[in-house]
Amino acid sequence: MQSSDQLPCASDPAQTRGRRYPERPAPTRTEYQRDRDRIVHSTAFRRLVYKTQVFLNHEGDLFRTRLTHSLEVAQLGRSIARSLQINEDLVEAISLAHDLGHTPFGHAGQDALHGCMAGFGGFEHNLQSLRVVDRLEERYPQYDGLNLTFETREGVLKHCSRSHAEQLEASEPGGVGSRFLRREQPSLEAQLCNLADEIAYNAHDIDDGVRSGLISLAQLRDVPLFDAYRAAAQAEYPDLASPSLQRRLLFEAIRRMLSAQVYDVIDATREALREHVPASADEVRRCPPLVLFSGGMRERSTALKQFLFRHLYRHPQVMETTGLAQEIVRDLFAAYVAAPQEMKAAFAQQALGGDASMRARAVADFIAGMTDRFAAREHERLTGRRLLGG
Template sequence: MEALQSLPSAPSLAACACHPEQSRGRRHPQERAPTRSEFQRDRDRIVHSTAFRRLVYKTQVFLNHEGDLFRTRLTHSIEVAQLGRSIARSLRLNEDLVEAVSLAHDLGHTPFGHAGQDALNDCMKDYGGFEHNLQSLRVVDTLEERYPDYDGLNLTFETREGILKHCSRRNAELMEQREPGGIGWRFLHGGQPSLEAQLCNLADEIAYNAHDVDDGVRSGLIRIEQLCDVPLFERYRLQALAAFPHLQAPCEQRRLLNETIRRMLSDQVYDVIAATSRALAAHAPASVDDVRRQPAMVAFTPAMRAESLQLKQFLFRELYRHEQVMHTMGLAQQVVHELFALYFAKPVEMPAAQAAQAMGGDEMKRARVVSDFIAGMTDRYAVREHERLTGKRLLAT
């Protein structure tokens, strides 16, 4: 039998990438795994977490009951990981770290997407507020219960740094008190995260725009004809029609949309690779610590950045603020507000573990326990709990 040709090996990491053997480690020291790098280990812990499984029933724009083909937080996270790994490989960054951060970045998102987040933040305004990004870190640091001798998933510094994309100064100061020189430090002193973390942030934006166009058209709330006024979309629609004229037929509009989005995604990936390569050549960071002291380097070109912003503005105006979406999100916010008030007043309505925690502290502690419980809910569980407690069925499940 003819010998199989070996596959090409992965490119070596750039000096400025995150090297797993140089990781700043975990909060609870552990021996290294014999067959996996530290970042592969992080990814595996995330995939096996309870919070990751819940993402399949957490919404993006359309609530879970509104259709089987719309994106969920889980499918969005997988798409971010795919885009991130594609870019990371070309830039010789650490693909495993990019994947770990991508899969974990939405673990703290509430049910009902940004509407749920805004409602929960309003409920928590007197108790420290609610930041979904900080909640993702809280999930992996504290709320997951998988190990006998510590809370959380005990992820590496680099993965935790990537998860925490945004943070208020007040929360950064609290984090710095608990963990001096840790992941809150850069929000106080103006540093940057690793290139892998920067890449996940941009891949998240690219994935959002593309799949919200797809889901928006699929839902019927926006039409391809409307998107023709958006330069970023129209350029690739015309390219698709030039290559495949038969896609002009009404019965081929789904294929036309898919081909347009595919081309748009590909060009954005190539644009990021080109722009970031130029930035790396100009700044020449020799290590990940150099990266943290430099300006952000993972970026679009100015032209692509401007066009991406135009698309985002279109989606905000025509999809996120569409009357139907706003009506549904208003009901979703009512569910969150009423659940918070009910659990806060009567913690015994929560499962025994949460009830015990809520009744064992002051109002600040009680509010945070209730917030954690609601933030962890899926869309359908929140709707069912609300119906159980109020007798009202505001949303389908």
């Protein structure tokens, strides 16, 4: 039964569309709680601790990793879900799984691998996350993958090209690829995870960027979303203007910015729900996006992302490291395609047992599963050159 304090349009674990391989219900956990537990215990989830966001693993111990990012998304998502009265457990499961398919070296690795796979369907990290939970995890005797519920898998597949959606639909009619063909929305919980992901990114990239010295508090005065809360914090606590207290000022400004974004999402979503009044989770899918920022907050959030793109993601120091990371991925891809036996046995067997497309996909699966440091070590082993981590 759905909890009495949840909205009727929230996802109900008792009404799940089910798993690809039917299983008996658990005696003490809902279906979404089981999904969360399977994700936390997966090998791919543990690897996230050594997969990075903007700053690579060797550049410092305190920068965010994919694991800490996923935990922050889950925390934000659960807090908002509780206020909106939608399913917290599903939000947590999606949040913890949404980056399982990310390559080593953040977006640099993803872009490089996409280029390597250009002749074989490309590489999409959201689709790779689905491959991880559907096929690549090997934990159960009955099936490949984690056998998660439809709703969690739907949330993991945040984006999907039409060609890949058509392939998914052919193999699983009415499955997680269908909504991209019908231009429908996912569940409220999946929509919330998408927004919590954005909120977390904006906040922790400011923190990591200032910590690294690549952006400054002075530069951030040009960013209205951040500077309004910096100014408010400094007005309330004048001592924070002291150079020795700049870290506290940064943290307080970020905390206030996060809170403002959370409250904005809650208010804007409640207004959208009042306007469209979906009576069920399925009706949510036929509505326009319902979990959203207000217009003003969306504008300010976009401006912050543009600032980070110009001053952090395209900073010369970041770009230099990005170039080396992409060289590692491209070299690994070429080496494994030429000599699949250099990969772990399961991937080598798959690569050697198929055509060129299957070989390339096996190589992409192997590389995508690597941590930053394993990829760097493998590159050094295969090429004799150390590009990162020296």
